[in-house]
Amino acid sequence: MNEKREKLDRRAFLKTTVRTTAGAALAAGGLGAIAQQAAYGESRDDLDKYDFIMPRVKFSVQSDVPDKWDVRPGGDANLLEELSAVIRCKVKPIRGTHDWSPSRARKGQLNAVVTFDEPEKLGKYPFLFMTGESYYDLSKRQKTNLRNYIERGGFLLMDDCMLDPGGDFFYQSSYKLLEKVFGQGAVKRVQNEHEIFHNVYDLSKIGLPHLQAVNHGARGVFVGDRLALFLSSTDIHCGWCDRAGRMFGKGGKRGTHSYKEAIEMGINIIMYAISH
Secondary structure: OOOOOOOOOHHHHHHHHHHHHHHHHHHHHHHHHHHHHHHOOOOOOHHHHOOEOOOEEOOOEOOOOOOOOOEOHHHHHHHHHHHHHHOOOOEOOOOOOOOOOOOEOOOOOOOOEEOOOOHHHHOOOOEEEEEEOOOEOOOHHHHHHHHHHHHOOOEEEEEEOOOOOOOOHHHHHHHHHHHHHHOOOOEEEOOOOOHHHOOOOOOOOOOOOOOOOOOOOOEEEEEOOEEEEEEEOOOHHHHHHOOOOOOEOOOOOEOOOOHHHHHHHHHHHHHHHHHO
16 A cells, blocks of 8 residues: 555544445455354444444464464453443444353354454454464564554554463564564553543553563553554453453452453553544
8 A cells, every 4th residue: 555645533534444445345355255254243234333343353373273363252242241331332242152151252252353464344443452372473464454554543452362371472472563563662661641541440550450471561552642552461351251250350360450450441442542
């Protein structure tokens, strides 16, 4: 794409991407794209029906373990349910799962699925969620599409999912990737005073909730004054899964913080992203 093209602000991004790309994505994707959407519960009219949808980013890992980009949809389900109780808009729900199982998403258990190979489809969604356990990298084309998506107004939440016995492989890969895509020094510490920690719930005293794994603190990529990408190493997504409080917090087996703080952080991130 032409690097000199006009950049879209947040309002223009939201207005124009839905109108201009739905038909193009369908034409480009053909029956294969329709089949993939159906497999994960994504309807072609969802963008008209709902005000907020949280797609997962599908990607490949650099190891012998299976790709786990779709791990634990119950976390997504809980976050979206809690979000819908807080804001006055139609949030697309995920039905049939609200805990740790299944470990991988089944039919209808993700809001939507995108890849960085699909710039037209990426443009439908102002917010994306990406999580994983292993080392990974993106192709040159995927990196270009990621950069274009972010610079045109999109927001990406990246959260490291811990392997047992533990590591920060996804986080390390993400940090390295973002420094390549946006330039050395582009990944910056997000201070506790930033709006993202106190726009709905006040988490400014604790900052990024620590559920498990290595805590590197909140990191992000800024486009001007806008925080456009949020990178976490503390597995807040697994915190979203733990509604019963069996794993995290004071009554759990591990982690400093709990379901409550993880959900509050997720809602803060979404509310910041859709308002900037």
